[in-house]
Amino acid sequence: MSERSAAFAHQFDDAEQQHDASTLGMWVFLVTEIMFFAGMFTVYVAYRSLYPEAFVHASHHLDVLLGGINTTVLITSSLTMALAVHAAQLGRRRPLIIFLLLTIVLGSTFLVIKSFEYAHKFHEGLVPGPWFSYHGPDAGGQQLFLSIYFAMTGVHAAHMVIGIVILSILVWQARRGRYGTSYYTPVELSGLYWHFVDIVWIFLFPLLYLIGRHT
Amino acid sequence: MSEHVVPVRIYFIIFATLLALTALTVIVSGIDLGRLNTVVALAIAVTKAVLVILYFMHLRYSTGLTWLVVSSGFVWLGILILFTMTDMLTRSWMMLTR
Numbered sequence: 224m225s226e227r228s229a230a231f232a233h234q235f236d237d238a239e240q241q242h243d244a245s246t247l248g249m250w251v252f253l254v255t256e257i258m259f260f261a262g263m264f265t266v267y268v269a270y271r272s273l274y275p276e277a278f279v280h281a282s283h284h285l286d287v288l289l290g291g292i293n294t295t296v297l298i299t300s301s302l303t304m305a306l307a308v309h310a311a312q313l314g315r316r317r318p319l320i321i322f323l324l325l326t327i328v329l330g331s332t333f334l335v336i337k338s339f340e341y342a343h344k345f346h347e348g349l350v351p352g353p354w355f356s357y358h359g360p361d362a363g364g365q366q367l368f369l370s371i372y373f374a375m376t377g378v379h380a381a382h383m384v385i386g387i388v389i390l391s392i393l394v395w396q397a398r399r400g401r402y403g404t405s406y407y408t409p410v411e412l413s414g415l416y417w418h419f420v421d422i423v424w425i426f427l428f429p430l431l432y433l434i435g436r437h438t
Numbered sequence: 439m440s441e442h443v444v445p446v447r448i449y450f451i452i453f454a455t456l457l458a459l460t461a462l463t464v465i466v467s468g469i470d471l472g473r474l475n476t477v478v479a480l481a482i483a484v485t486k487a488v489l490v491i492l493y494f495m496h497l498r499y500s501t502g503l504t505w506l507v508v509s510s511g512f513v514w515l516g517i518l519i520l521f522t523m524t525d526m527l528t529r530s531w532m533m534l535t536r
Contacts, residue, residue, distance in 0.1 A: 243501055243503075243504075246500060246501075246504060247501070247503060247504050247507060250504050250507050250508055251507055253508075253511070254507060254508070254510065254511035254514075257511040257512070257514075257515055258511070258514060258515070258518075261514070261515045261518050261519070262518075264515075264519070265518050265519050265522050268519055268522070268523060269522055269523070269526050272523065272526055272527065273526075287464065291460070291464055294460050295457065295460065298453065298456045298457060298460065299453070301453075301456075301490065301494055302449060302450070302452075302453040302494075304494070305444075305449045305493075305494045306446065306449060309443065309444065309446060309449070312443050313443065411496075414494075414495075415495050418490050418491075418494045418495045419495075421490060421494075422486075422487045422490055422491070425483050425486045425487055425490070426483050426487070428460075428463075428483075429463050429467065429479035429480070429482070429483055430479070430483075433463065433464065433467035433479060434467070434475070434476070434479075436464075436467040436468045437467060437468055437469055437470040437471070437475055438470070
């Protein structure tokens with residue numbers, strides 16, 4: 224591991240500059256991710272302003288308890304991810320692998336709970352499209368809300384799946400002794416990605432699950 | 439590397455704060471505050487996001503250039519939503535919507 228430490232690509236002055244450049248590059252990517260989700264958040268804001276009541280009513284179809292549990296699971300996975308990066312910084316290989324595995328387990332738990340929620344929506348005929356079976360007075364607006372719900376949580380879940388694949392590669396590499404105190408950039412940058420996905424959910428939970436609770 | 443190592447204690451404090459804010463947002467959503475419900479929910483979500491970005495994502499210890507890039511992302515998010523809504527909300531008098 225330590226042989227790698229002195230090495231940095233020839234265009235950089237030193238390892239620190241290389242590290243700063245990697246971090247900046249990851250953040251530039253995450254800004255494009257912000258814009259990617261921004262489009263969907265804008266659609267949400269626009270249609271909620273047009274159909275405020277339908278959005279509130281449709282929110283009642285979502286299970287606040289399951290959503291709340293998933294929020295807790297995801298925040299806990301962010302903690303274990305932060306602890307994994309911490310272990311990598313200190314060059315502790317075993318804790319690094321354990322915290323990465325914990326993060327993978329928590330991420331998978333989130334996806335399992337999400338799939339139960341999706342299955343429930345299919346059973347209740349709440350999936351927008353030809354089989355949409357809710358026929359209330361504001362069915363159109365509710366179908367819009369549920370379309371946005373499936374699009375946003377679906378894309379979010381896809382990010383989780385990608386994150387779990389990346390973390391699995393990190394575990395494999397960590398087991399091979401690829402990371403040490405002087406080189407752990409992939410662990411840190413993957414952590415940034417994982418936390419970003421957590422932040423998206425931090426906004427999705429209140430905007431989708433909680434808007435109908437006070438009525 | 440000169441990367442700042444954040445004490446584990448700070449991670450747990452942030453974690454506990456995030457959980458408390460999650461509980462708070464669920465509790466407040468059950469109280470009818472009218473239009474303020476959305477404002478409070480967003481204020482709590484933004485607070486949580488800022489805590490994650492500053493501490494879990496180490497932005498607090500990052501270079502000025504990284505700060506600039508991160509801020510630009512949220513500025514453009516704001517522009518997108520602001521300009522879309524100034525359009526949406528000023529159309530109704532023409533009866534183009536609904």
